[in-house]
Amino acid sequence: MLLFRGNDLRKGLSLEELQKVTDNWMAWFKRLTEEGKAVAGNPLEREGKIISGKDRIVSDGPFAESKETIGGYFLLNVPTLDEAIAIAKECPGLPYGIRVEVRPVAGECPIAAGLRTEAQFAQV
Amino acid sequence: MSTQHQNSYMLLFRSDDWYEQLSYDEIRNVINQNHAWVEELIAQGKAKPGHALQHNGATVSGKNGSIVSDGPFAETKEAIGGYLILNVETLDQAIDIAKANPSLMYGGSIEVRPVAEECPLDVRARELAREQQLATA
Numbered sequence: 001m002l003l004f005r006g007n008d009l010r011k012g013l014s015l016e017e018l019q020k021v022t023d024n025w026m027a028w029f030k031r032l033t034e035e036g037k038a039v040a041g042n043p044l045e046r047e048g049k050i051i052s053g054k055d056r057i058v059s060d061g062p063f064a065e066s067k068e069t070i071g072g073y074f075l076l077n078v079p080t081l082d083e084a085i086a087i088a089k090e091c092p093g094l095p096y097g098i099r100v101e102v103r104p105v106a107g108e109c110p111i112a113a114g115l116r117t118e119a120q121f122a123q124v
Numbered sequence: 125m126s127t128q129h130q131n132s133y134m135l136l137f138r139s140d141d142w143y144e145q146l147s148y149d150e151i152r153n154v155i156n157q158n159h160a161w162v163e164e165l166i167a168q169g170k171a172k173p174g175h176a177l178q179h180n181g182a183t184v185s186g187k188n189g190s191i192v193s194d195g196p197f198a199e200t201k202e203a204i205g206g207y208l209i210l211n212v213e214t215l216d217q218a219i220d221i222a223k224a225n226p227s228l229m230y231g232g233s234i235e236v237r238p239v240a241e242e243c244p245l246d247v248r249a250r251e252l253a254r255e256q257q258l259a260t261a
Contacts, residue, residue, distance in 0.1 A: 001177060003204065010248040015256060022245040043244055044134060048237040049219055054230070056223040061235060070136065070204075070237070071244075075175075085182050089189030100189070103181040103204070110179055110205075111143055112155050118148065 001105055002074040002088055006098040007067045008046055013096065024092035029074065036077065037087065043072040067097070075105070130211045132239035133218035135174075135225075139205040142231035157226035162208065165221065174208035205232075209239070 009021060032038035046063045063069045076084050081104055088100040106113070143151050165171035181195045210218050215238060222234040 001175070001207075009245055015249065015252040018245060018249040018252065022243060022249050025245070026243065042132070042134070043240040043242075045238040045240050045244070048235060049215070050233050050235050051219065051222045051225075051228065052233040054228060056228060058219060058223075063237070070235075072240075073134075073207075081180075081182065085184060085192060088182075088184040091184070091189065094185065094189050095187045099183055099185040101181065101183050101204075103177040103195075106176040106178045106206075110176060111139075111151065115148060115151055115155070 001103045002076060002084070002091075003070050003101040003103065004072045004091065004093060004098055005068055005070055005101060006093065006096075007069075008064065008071075009093060009096055009098070017096075021092050021096065028090060028092060032074070032076070032087065038074050039077050041072065041074040044070060046071070071098070131213060133210045133212065133215065134235075134237045134239055135208045135210060135218070135222055136204050136235040136237065137206045137208075137225075137227075137232065138203060138235070139227070139232045142227065146230065154227050154230065161224065161226055165208075165210070170210055170212055170221065172209045172211070174206060176206040177204060179203075 010018070013021065029038060029041050033041075046069060048061055048063055050059050050061045051057070052059065061069075076087060078084050078087065081102065084102045084104075088102050091098060091100050094100070143154070146154070162171065162174070166173060179195060183193050183195075185191045185193075210221060212218050212221065215236065218236050222236050225234060228234065
């Protein structure tokens with residue numbers, strides 16, 4: 001999975017830059033989809049809520065101003081992390097400060113997998 | 125014909141290692157409850173199957189993506205452990221669903237974000253283009 005993190009690119013870019021990034025980004029996703037390498041992708045609105053802890057406290061996130069905010073994602077279907085990283089390097093937002101987090105999707109929940117391993121050791 | 129307008133909301137799960145303090149049985153129990161919670165949402169047509177994310181990975185940054193740094197991501201407080209896409213009408217409904225997630229009992233947080241129908245950059249570019257057109261008309 002590619003998670004696109006960074007500041008709001010709508011601020012601070014000229015019209016020409018914004019159009020270029022947008023056109024390139026949409027073309028990039030279109031090409032990856034046609035190649036069968038991207039199976040899903042969406043931009044996210046820079047708003048939302050965070051629900052925390054056992055009291056389920058609802059708070060506004062710092063989405064508008066944080067450079068950690070996730071602005072969108074792609075779900076890739078490629079065989080290796082290296083290939084996903086190579087695709088991430090093509091992101092048109094990189095020159096403008098976007099960081100692309102590349103994360104393998106787990107076949108099963110990693111916590112569950114960890115439990116199974118522990119249980120196996122415990123039985124020995 | 126349905127007059128409901130379904131929107132999409134993304135739930136991003138942050139776990140901050142809440143499970144480190146729990147016993148095997150407690151963790152197993154929460155995993156099962158979480159699984160049942162997701163399956164129920166899918167059965168109701170309110171969610172599409174999501175994914176857990178592995179704790180490793182990389183971050184690509186810099187002008188040409190020349191900077192590649194490794195994870196692990198489980199230790200940073202911004203790390204995402206998994207996601208789900210909901211199909212419900214309102215943000216409030218998405219929030220209510222997130223509040224019912226069983227693992228929140230032990231900590232962690234869930235980010236609820238509306239999926240944008242159109243790329244916000246594209247929308248803004250068109251706005252700016254219109255403004256420019258009007259200014260020079």
